[in-house]
Amino acid sequence: MKIVVIDDELYALQSFLGEVVDRDVECRYFRDDEQAILSYIAKNSVDAVFSDVNMPTIDGLKLAEKIVDLKKDVAIVFITGMPVTMADLSEKLRRNTLGFLYKPYSANRLSEFLNLIQKRVPLLSVRTFDGFDCFADGKLVTFTSAKSKELFALLIAYNGNSLTMTDAIAHLWQDNDVEKAKILYRNAVFRLRKTLTDVGVDCVGFGRAVLTLDKTNISCDYWDYLKTGGGAYRGEFLKNYDWSIEYLPPLDAIAAKS
Amino acid sequence: MKRILPLTALGSLLLSVGAGTAVSFLLTRYGQISPSLATGAAFMTLLGLFLLILVVEIVSAFKIEGSTYHTVLIAGCLLALYAFSADSKLFMECNGGTISPIVFGISSEIAFVLSEACCCWYLLYLYGIAMNGKLFAAVSLSSMFATLAEAVSLIYGFGYIAHFVNVGIFACVICLILRRAAACGKVGLSTYIVALLFSLSAGVQSINTLCYDGVVTAAPGVTLVYAALSLCLFLAVYLAFSVHADLLAGQSDEYRSEALSFKTKALAWQIKPHFIFNSLEAVRSLYQHDVKSGDAAIGLLSDLLRGSIHAFDCELVPFETELDNIFNYTEFENLKRPHKIEVLFDTDFTDFSVPPFSVLTYVENAVKHSGVDEKEDGRIVISSRENGDRVLLEIYDNGKGFDPSEIRGEAHGLQNAAERFRMTLSAVPRIASKIGEGTRITVEFPCTSKEKSDEDRGH
Structure with a gap:
């Protein structure tokens, strides 16, 4: 499974890596280079995107919309510290959004989302x-x-x-x-x-x-x-x-x- | 109610038109009274009063916030209607002027149509009814044609027929509006007064037209009586409107200020600095003890803080959300405490909404003040039951208890929670407490399905 993670803060990316390293997941990290993100997603088959919402140079919600335009079936999970909910999303994004990973997140929550994306039921x-x-x-x-x-x-x-x-x-x-x-x-x-x-x-x-x-x-x-x-x-x-x-x-x- | 109202309006209209015509007819037939000085003086006084009211209206429309220009227009139209009345024509003629009945007839008819239109418009505005655009066009077109027809037929002496068409059109419109207002349950005193005002000006204009057409000979003083009545009614409309507007303004002011204070208090909960710093200190010491409980504490604390930020935007949240907040809070408190507090969730029924952080406030109060953690069998119970179509919510503990008459002053949180229950669910939480036996808070309210709460928007 291939996922893309977008977060401007390095420590947040690192803690993400720690959680997914023992899974069968290929992870690609981006900080805040919007062009690089979009061109990578356009060229590769990506199952899911984990993206921060508030970043200094990118608006996570707008970026997600562009990603959905590129790949219709990609699953999106927002990583956020703020109480963003489905109600804050546009109609288009709601279809692709699996949910919200609130910071600081637990390994359990992350595993749940990975299970959802892999359509795997935990044992x-x-x-x-x-x-x-x-x-x-x-x-x-x-x-x-x-x-x-x-x-x-x-x-x-x-x-x-x-x-x-x-x-x-x-x-x-x-x-x-x-x-x-x-x-x-x-x-x-x-x-x-x-x-x-x-x-x-x-x-x-x-x-x-x-x-x-x-x-x-x-x-x-x-x-x-x-x-x-x-x-x-x-x-x-x-x-x-x-x-x-x-x-x-x-x-x-x-x-x-x- | 729905039927009586238009019938009353129609009845008073017919009565007024009929009585006016009859009085005028009888006066002309049995007593030729010349416009004496007294009628002339009364006429001038009334005209002056109309003028004065118009000026007051214009000034208040500009100066007073919340006043409306509708009443200015009604006042202006009534003044014009009276200025071109049969009384006015007689008065002029007595003082040596010659006035064309056609000019007077058509001027008073226009003033009449405008005053009726203003009455309708005012009613629409007062009751917040939107008028159908096609109906509006039909009414204005047909009354315009009727007025034109009247101008032509005045020359041949039967302008009154077109006038009665106009009266009919507006009577129908007023009936329609009143019916709609009654259907919304919005009929008040001012509705009846406006309907009467409408009937009276229809009466005065009927006499005017009949006089100008020469069907009856103008009897001095008839329109004077009508005008005096119109004046009184207009004042009544104005008063009714002021009272209505004051009431509305008062309500919205109260609501606004309360909403503001709730927000402030909710915010105060969120960023209660000592709570945050104490919590951070607790988290640090938990981490030093063991990493796992530190992780758990961080998770609970951040969920709780996030919940409180989210709560800021909502008036109501599903009870399950509130239970999550309570759970996060009590679990976090228990991580810090050497003696755990037993919190029992006796929540069989959760399909309803509550103000965010309201139940939590009572739980927090029990955690802080009841001392259940020092007691052998101490516990806090959160219980929700479905009782017919009502929800019975209880928060009780078997702790120290207190004297409920002494909670004023420092218990801002409790008062705030009670206020929010009152504002959102019309429920009044009852506090029963006995020293040594514990405290029981009971809230009962009608069951509102959780779908209605703000949180479920778009899910």
């Missing part, structure tokens, strides 16, 4: 034996609360079956009274949703008082073990969570067979 790998951890494209997912992480673990343990609010409360918040438990459940759902959106993973269906899991882009050691019996199960499954005990007997049975 979530889930580790349940021993402790519980998730990795989106190899990067550890940080949950914003312990309970939202535990809720996701329960959803993984449910193995594709829908998880109702009542079930979730029975597992995670049985010590609280009903009203408080519902509040805690909804809070965990809110935070889980936020975490998954941040890493660009869209695998959970958030219904009214029910959660569903789309297993398509998730690899999970527990599921593999149930199917094939191969893996690193050593008698411990989601060991931080009390409710995991009920899942141990079937796992032990598989271990005993092999």
Whole structure:
């Protein structure tokens, strides 16, 4: 994949390089030479342009319009420190613009855009034996609360079956009274949703008082073990969570067979 | 309402024309009153008053901001109409002048048509109704032809027929305008007064034409009565307009100044310098501790600052955007704190809009003053519910609590948030707090779908 990056500030370009270096991406950097940018884009096949909006000598939005005139299908991502939104763009630009990478941007946001351009869905790998951890494209997912992480673990343990609010409360918040438990459940759902959106993973269906899991882009050691019996199960499954005990007997049975 | 209004206008018009003709007819038949000195004096006084009003109108149109030239034109036309009335002709003749009834007839008719046109125009202006261009052309052309026809037929003594065509045309137009105004629910006292004024000048001109055509013999004092009534009504229109204009001006002034102060306060939030410097200091120490939490803090802080700049342009944002801001703020606060604050998002329902940084202001207040981080089971809950077609929004904590009667003075932020809820959603946040038990802020408002908010423009 070939992308063009336009930013007048050297340090911004450098941090961009750091993020994309381990991907299969051919990156071409420009600072503020409009003629050079346009002639390069005209001569080469470019998948996407990442461009700053406010530069001393070039107006990023106008430049983007010229680029769209040259290449109809090029994807555009604006790198900006200001709260520019789709509403500030012309009709023509909106069609090609994927979104905005606000400075200072995180590796996650950048990866999301690169995934979008490559039309690649990020792979979530889930580790349940021993402790519980998730990795989106190899990067550890940080949950914003312990309970939202535990809720996701329960959803993984449910193995594709829908998880109702009542079930979730029975597992995670049985010590609280009903009203408080519902509040805690909804809070965990809110935070889980936020975490998954941040890493660009869209695998959970958030219904009214029910959660569903789309297993398509998730690899999970527990599921593999149930199917094939191969893996690193050593008698411990989601060991931080009390409710995991009920899942141990079937796992032990598989271990005993092999 | 829609039907009654044009009917009233039409009724008062017919009544006025009919009564005028009848009075004039009876007076000529049963009592030949010569234009005495008294009528002459009254005539001159009224003419003088019309002139005075015209001068006042012209001066005020130039000097007073927000006044309108429409009333100047009405005053001028009424003056002309009265100056060429049958009374005026009689008055002249008594003092030895000879006046052609055709010249007087046509002059008063032109003044009449213009005064009616001004009344219509004024009504259109007052209620902000746009007039159909074709209709406008049709009306002006036909009344022009009617006036021309009247000039010709005055010679043969039946100019009144063309005059009644003119009256009919304008009666239709006025009815049309009133109907439109009533459909928009904009009818006020001044509407009725203008309609009456229209009827009266139609009456006075009807008598004029009948006299000039010799159908009735001019009775002194008839047009005088009409003119006096017109004068009173005109003053009433003027007063009604002034009150209306004052009201509008007052409203827009209030709105403008409040909008300005909100912007100022929003700006004050954005660039609260101590918040920024404290935050930068916190970020630095986080980086020294470990790079990852420093990165997280930088991300949250810049999202929060960007959100506050964006908020500056919007009156309302989707509740989800506000939740993002709250999330960024509370997560950032928690990075800095040794004792984390538990913030619970009990937000099942998010399909509505709120003023940007309004809910956050209440959360910020709870973070700073409730002391929930020092309490074993301390927490702040943000809760949103759908209650029929209303939204029930609550921010509550189980912290220290305070005496709500003592929040005035320093609590600019809270007042600002409450004001913005009032201005944008007509909602009044209620604060309930008990010392030792916590604080609960409740806002209830009709559910406006988030599509309406400024942020979704063009998405």
